[in-house]
Amino acid sequence: MFSLSDDLGYVRFDVVLSRLAATAPTAPTIPTAPNNGGASSEEREANEHNSLSRVPAELLEQILCRLNLKENVRASAVCKQWLAASISVRVANKPPWLMFFPKFGDMVEFYDPSVRQTYSVELPELRGSRLCYAKDGWLLLYKPRTLSVFFFNPYTRDVINLPALELTYQIVAFSEAPTSPDCLVFTVKHVSPTLVAISTCNPGATEWTTANYQNRLPFVSSIWNKLVFCNGLFYCLSLTGWLGVYDPEEQTWLVRVVPPPRCPENFFVKNWWKGKFMAEHNGDIYVIYTCSTANPVIYKLDQINKIWVEMQTLGGLTLFASFLSSQARTDILGVMRNSIYFSKVRFYGRRCISYSVDHDRYYPRKQCYDWGEQDPFESIWIDAPPDLSAFN
């Protein structure tokens, strides 16, 4: 039988490809296979030196596009054809940008951590307001003077108003972009250790819906709590690390029987309760505990075993931590993987302060970072803009 394999069992692609090249797909041709069914020895010898033993480019791209970023990058080291093909199909995610809220005036600054570049734009729409939350490219803001609550897209400058609500001492979050019909805004207010008042609203509603809920376990709702929306539920992490969960569909509020993450002793120093961050990614909840005398510790919620698990590695994930809301990304090229990016930039060197989980250290290296000391309303991570047109 005619064999396309050489003695070692490897396919002689060069033989196959030269045949492919010789035949136009839409016209029948007289078969040109050798008579005796085997490659002649001269042919073989010629092909030995032929470096055309490659899969055609379009097939290669079809294979490579099914690899994740890390696998894609590894494949690019095989040979030049693979390098070109892998680059052409490579999909890497963009990290979020850090938005700096002006203390005076209207000049808002945006920092892109991937190129360490800052952009500014005047946004008078934000005058007199305070940051509350960021998600899916939108900000939620509150004006204490008028009790006005509104969504703002800092790139398109679109505004979506919500009914007024007194939110001065409360945390508030939302489930997704306000342009989505399922967007829900959520806030929880402390009434007593056993009672909370939960208000919800969706864009287009004329008023907020408020109801009281019992805490079966003591739960303190304060402005130091953290909120994320995950798998259809709002998760609220209290000062002491307990989780309260609101189900908007069932309209229930439960304090989960999940013991708070175990912190090392030295975490209970000044500001220990402030230096916490919570993020969500693909249905998983991550909490970062920081303190000025130790490296950050990351916990992931194991929903099945109802326990927080300390993460020794992030498996390629990058967390972007800011006080009011945090973000997570996978598949970012290069050094940003397996790190926490904090909401502070050292303008000397334009470097965002980050902590590498792989190398157990901060960049830039410093004795201690007290994240509890930071002004919670001064900066927030927000999705990158699709282009730079907002800054011209």
Next chain:
Amino acid sequence: MASSSKTEQKKMLILKSSEEEEFEIEESIAVQSGTIKNMVEDDFTLIPLPNVDTETLIKIIKYMKKHGEKTKSNEKDIEEFDKEFVKKSFTELKELVLAANYLHITSLIDLLCQAFADRIKNKSVKAIREIFGIPNDFTPEEEAEVYEQHKWAHEEGKEHIDHSAY
């Protein structure tokens, strides 16, 4: 020439492998191949396939026959077939994907490319070169640059990197 005006006879085609072996197949099944479809539209009933050897052609015909009888109820059955179909050596898979590409059988190309991706994802760079018979055409400097640029992807880390070429 086949003509089926009187009976319900299905139109048959003959596919001829590179070793000149002939296989009869229903036209309705064979036109899952875009290449064959084009030839049929040009009125050919004997389809020479000089790029496809007999062994590979037999497998492809088996695939087309199975997928030709796809209905709403046998989806699971076909999934199982596809799963078993790709349990082949790299050599066989390579033959198949080149043939499927030449024959323009989209579903088979997808199936085989995914199988390749799954099989090479944990392989070392050297193993991939062996499997595909690809020589390293980087200069030492170029190769060093490729590794340096994305060091993080080549570190073994917590994953196991497979160095075997099977």
